[in-house]
Amino acid sequence: MGSLDSEGQYKVKGDGTFFNDGREEQLLEFVQQKCEQNPSNKTPEGVLQLVDEYGSQQKYLMNIGSKKGPIIVKLITERKPQTMVEFGSYVGYSTILFASAVKRNGGKEYISFERDTKFASIAKALVELAGLGDIVRFVIGSSSKNLFVQHGLGQLKSIDMVFLDHYKPAYVRDLKICESLGLISRGTVLAADNVISPGNPSYLEYVRSTVQEKKRKLDSQSEETHEKFPERTVNQYQDVEEDDAQAPGDPNIEYNSYLVHSEEPTGEPDGIEITTRIS
Numbered sequence: 059m060g061s062l063d064s065e066g067q068y069k070v071k072g073d074g075t076f077f078n079d080g081r082e083e084q085l086l087e088f089v090q091q092k093c094e095q096n097p098s099n100k101t102p103e104g105v106l107q108l109v110d111e112y113g114s115q116q117k118y119l120m121n122i123g124s125k126k127g128p129i130i131v132k133l134i135t136e137r138k139p140q141t142m143v144e145f146g147s148y149v150g151y152s153t154i155l156f157a158s159a160v161k162r163n164g165g166k167e168y169i170s171f172e173r174d175t176k177f178a179s180i181a182k183a184l185v186e187l188a189g190l191g192d193i194v195r196f197v198i199g200s201s202s203k204n205l206f207v208q209h210g211l212g213q214l215k216s217i218d219m220v221f222l223d224h225y226k227p228a229y230v231r232d233l234k235i236c237e238s239l240g241l242i243s244r245g246t247v248l249a250a251d252n253v254i255s256p257g258n259p260s261y262l263e264y265v266r267s268t269v270q271e272k273k274r275k276l277d278s279q280s281e282e283t284h285e286k287f288p289e290r291t292v293n294q295y296q297d298v299e300e301d302d303a304q305a306p307g308d309p310n311i312e313y314n315s316y317l318v319h320s321e322e323p324t325g326e327p328d329g330i331e332i333t334t335r336i337s
């Protein structure tokens with residue numbers, strides 16, 4: 059992966075548009091050109107290095123980056139997941155970084171859920187350039203609906219590790235769907251990005267709750283709301299319809315959960331919540 063020192067930090071996000079303004083197509087062209095000029099770039103490390111180069115020298119990209127990424131690579135190396143699922147591919151940075159680690163550690167499949175067709179096709183092109191087309195499968199559309207679809211088709215039977223990095227209010231909803239579908243087994247590990255920046259209090263509350271607390275909440279039928287998220291986070295994908303696929307979850311599942319502090323590729327403080335099902 060691209061090893062960036064403090065001088066190689068990504069461009070700051072800024073207050074305006076920070077994605078879907080042509081930069082993703084520009085990135086793909088940049089990486090393709092560099093790979094044509096020098097085919098030795100066509101490896102996971104080579105492609106990630108080029109994406110990092112674009113993010114630090116041209117425009118900000120909402121990738122996990124080279125500071126938080128290794129936290130999850132270490133988990134993959136320790137736990138050796140056979141099947142890993144990711145929510146939110148964007149341009150495929152985390153897909154390449156984590157699928158490469160899954161493959162190195164004997165895993166079979168990396169399934170990446172991405173709502174946006176254009177982002178998914180850019181991610182797919184970069185994954186192919188990185189030589190990981192044999193292990194990565196993209197599922198395009200809303201993650202919540204597609205979890206039901208994939209499960210119904212028999213294409214998703216169990217998950218060993220999950221990386222959550224999509225619409226922040228959907229973390230709890232998709233985890234509950236996975237629980238209800240029986241996809242979360244004892245030992246399944248969840249790694250949730252951005253729990254400090256922009257933050258995800260509802261998710262942290264859910265994975266840190268006791269069985270009794272979850273049962274009480276389910277009994278009182280309290281609804282998930284967007285109240286605990288900054289307006290910018292709720293409206294980030296405002297051009298898409300709100301998801302209606304839901305499931306109650308399994309309150310009997312017990313998790314062990316802890317926060318690992320780290321940084322965004324811009325240097326901004328952030329953290330990853332690591333959660334393991336213990337019973």
Ligand SMILES: C[S@@+](CC[C@H](N)C(=O)[O-])C[C@H]1O[C@@H](n2cnc3c(N)ncnc32)[C@H](O)[C@@H]1O
Pocket residue numbers: 120121122123145146147148149150151152153171172173174177199200201202223224225228295301
């Ligand atoms: C922060 S980016 C992902 C970055 C990527 N994981 C990485 O680190 O390289 C979030 C992505 O989630 C996607 N997304 C948002 N809501 C989604 C949903 N409900 N289902 C699937 N993808 C979603 C967005 O289109 C966007 O590409």
